[in-house]
Amino acid sequence: MENFISGYPGCEFQIRGALAEVVGSAKADFFFDKFLEYFFEEKDAKFFKSLGLNCIRLPFNYRHFEDDMNPRVLKRGGFKHLDRVIDLCAQHGIYTILDLHAAPGGQNTDWHSDAGMHIANFWMHKDFQDRTIWLWKELAKHYVNNKWIAGYNPLNEPTDPTHTAVITFYDRVYDAIRSVDTEHAIFFDGNTFASDFSHFGDAHKKWHNTAYSIHDYSVYGFPASPEDYVSSDEQRGRMKRSYEKKREWMDQRGLCVWNGEWGPVYARQQYDGLATDAINERRYKVLEDQLAMYNQDRLSWSIWLYKDIGFQGMVHVSLETPYMTLLKDFLAKKHRLAVDAWGADTSHVQHIYQPLIDHIRKEIPQENQDLYPFPVWKLSDRVGRLSRSILVTEYLVKEWAEHFRGKNEVELDEIAKSFKFENCMCRDGLNRILMANAELVAGQ
Numbered sequence: 001m002e003n004f005i006s007g008y009p010g011c012e013f014q015i016r017g018a019l020a021e022v023v024g025s026a027k028a029d030f031f032f033d034k035f036l037e038y039f040f041e042e043k044d045a046k047f048f049k050s051l052g053l054n055c056i057r058l059p060f061n062y063r064h065f066e067d068d069m070n071p072r073v074l075k076r077g078g079f080k081h082l083d084r085v086i087d088l089c090a091q092h093g094i095y096t097i098l099d100l101h102a103a104p105g106g107q108n109t110d111w112h113s114d115a116g117m118h119i120a121n122f123w124m125h126k127d128f129q130d131r132t133i134w135l136w137k138e139l140a141k142h143y144v145n146n147k148w149i150a151g152y153n154p155l156n157e158p159t160d161p162t163h164t165a166v167i168t169f170y171d172r173v174y175d176a177i178r179s180v181d182t183e184h185a186i187f188f189d190g191n192t193f194a195s196d197f198s199h200f201g202d203a204h205k206k207w208h209n210t211a212y213s214i215h216d217y218s219v220y221g222f223p224a225s226p227e228d229y230v231s232s233d234e235q236r237g238r239m240k241r242s243y244e245k246k247r248e249w250m251d252q253r254g255l256c257v258w259n260g261e262w263g264p265v266y267a268r269q270q271y272d273g274l275a276t277d278a279i280n281e282r283r284y285k286v287l288e289d290q291l292a293m294y295n296q297d298r299l300s301w302s303i304w305l306y307k308d309i310g311f312q313g314m315v316h317v318s319l320e321t322p323y324m325t326l327l328k329d330f331l332a333k334k335h336r337l338a339v340d341a342w343g344a345d346t347s348h349v350q351h352i353y354q355p356l357i358d359h360i361r362k363e364i365p366q367e368n369q370d371l372y373p374f375p376v377w378k379l380s381d382r383v384g385r386l387s388r389s390i391l392v393t394e395y396l397v398k399e400w401a402e403h404f405r406g407k408n409e410v411e412l413d414e415i416a417k418s419f420k421f422e423n424c425m426c427r428d429g430l431n432r433i434l435m436a437n438a439e440l441v442a443g444q
């Protein structure tokens with residue numbers, strides 16, 4: 001679960017804790033369990049398949065399988081929803097790729113690793129790595145004979161500041177998986193948010209049946225785009241260079257590339273008003289141009305993402321649902337404060353962070369200003385991003401949870417049902433393009 005996907009502020013562990021304080025642990029567990037159930041059901045699998053798509057990447061959090069206070073004790077209940085969704089997809093002819101999106105300690109500097117901070121402690125504590133290796137061995141044991149799993153994606157978007165610890169970790173997790181499962185493909189993300197393989201050298205020589213994953217977000221698909229996207233030769237050239245740079249290491253060695261995440265974000269009528277349609281038409285053009293580029297290379301991909309509350313998903317929860325009406329004002333406030341920092345339009349709040357950025361620029365020598373994960377994160381963006389997504393958002397966690405005070409299980413169930421496919425709208429512009437592309441590719 002992530003902030004802009006499900007509407008909560010901060011990290012998943014924070015809202016789970018806050019909701020438990022407000023309604024009690026039993027009701028909080030009930031709500032999140034129902035949320036996960038309704039988030040992906042048979043109708044979702046049917047719809048996904050109807051577009052001609054044949055593989056879905058399933059992100060999950062290590063916390064489903066292991067408690068930090070009881071490490072290395074497998075929580076069998078963790079398989080409940082993963083098994084359910086894998087089987088549903090299989091019944092509809094959809095392969096799955098299992099993506100460990102949040103690992104103990106946090107494998108990257110962003111909110112989605114569910115660590116609550118921007119120091120990726122995973123890379124500094126061997127025990128976090130050992131626990132992850134233990135978990136992958138357990139997962140591989142469980143799924144070894146499942147033919148509908150296309151493969152394992154052991155770590156989403158590592159940001160290893162040394163650039164070499166990630167390779168040592170991949171060696172270890174590869175051996176652990178292969179000790180119980182010699183068949184499933186393994187998909188390794190590049191370092192620095194799946195963008196950089198430049199330190200991988202000859203590492204691949206030890207890894208068989210392995211593909212390499214880039215995440216190819218184009219700046220033109222985001223509010224931070226340097227200019228309106230008009231699909232000019234120059235813009236398509238920039239888009240292509242950025243994509244080719246990410247896959248360079250694989251191309252030099254003839255290795256298999258998979259684009260595990262990509263896709264623009266979209267404007268919303270309730271926030272962007274009359275500008276919404278024009279913005280989104282430009283974003284759809286970005287999407288089409290990316291697909292055209294990928295088709296030339298016969299690149300396989302998994303778009304980010306399937307379902308959310310309206311920012312990026314192929315389907316999104318309707319504004320009329322109990323969840324969206326209950327949280328309407330709160331979500332508007334989150335949007336105004338730009339606390340879901342990734343992909344946010346920061347124009348309303350930039351003036352608040354600019355003095356701090358200027359202060360650092362003035363006081364810190366130029367050579368010390370580019371902190372890792374530079375160059376993906378630059379000083380101009382880092383200050384506001386960290387302040388909003390970690391600090392400001394912390395103050396909103398309780399406010400989110402308070403919306404649920406006094407609700408009984410029937411009411412909580414009704415709220416969670418907002419995420420059912422039948423209570424969602426389809427982003428037709430996006431889905432039409434994906435479907436037409438699937439037809440084109442199938443015909444080739």
Ligand SMILES: O[C@@H]1[C@@H](O)[C@H](O[C@@H]2CO[C@@H](O[C@@H]3CO[C@@H](O)[C@H](O)[C@H]3O)[C@H](O)[C@H]2O)OC[C@H]1O
Binds near residue numbers: 002112156157217342
């Ligand atoms: O969970 C996902 C998460 O995996 C994903 O992570 C972000 C990916 O992109 C990174 O920023 C991009 C870097 O390249 C620029 O060209 C793009 O404009 C940036 O968006 C970012 O730092 C990661 O956190 O994001 C979406 C999450 O839901």
